[in-house]
Amino acid sequence: MSDVLAGLGAWFHAVFVEQFDVWIAIGFLAQAMFSARFLIQWIASERAGRSVVPVAFWFFSIAGGAILFAYALYRQDPVFIAGQGAGLLIYARNLWLIFRERRAALAETG
Incomplete structure (x- = not known):
């Protein structure tokens, strides 16, 4: 059991401490x-x-997706790049539809 815990501790140290850099901080943000x-x-x-x-x-x-997209580009992860890239298009489209609807509502009342 102590070998398992030691191995787990070493893994956590390698993943969360040894490779920590500014890009990891950006990714967490x-x-x-x-x-x-x-x-x-x-x-x-x-x-x-x-x-x-x-x-x-x-x-x-959009904010989180754009920063995650930059992080994915830096890490050169094609799955992450494709996922975040597609998401950004969807988020932007939703905002465009919302603002178009609001603009039309203002035009009707104004």
Whole structure:
């Protein structure tokens, strides 16, 4: 059992300590921003008493996704690059649709 724990400790040290650099810090920051969008969505839904997706969700999606995309490019991870790249297009499209709808609503009332 102590060999397993020692091996696990060595693995954690190698993964989280030895290879730590500014890009790992950027990756963690990006992941935190990307994850924060779910907290924002949850809080907005609780306040409304129904499921809602606030505009801030899409801004956090773009911010976190863009930084994660840069991180993936730096790491040269094709799976991560493809996933984040496609996500960025979807997030931008959602914001464009939201702003187009708001612009049309303003034109009708103005």
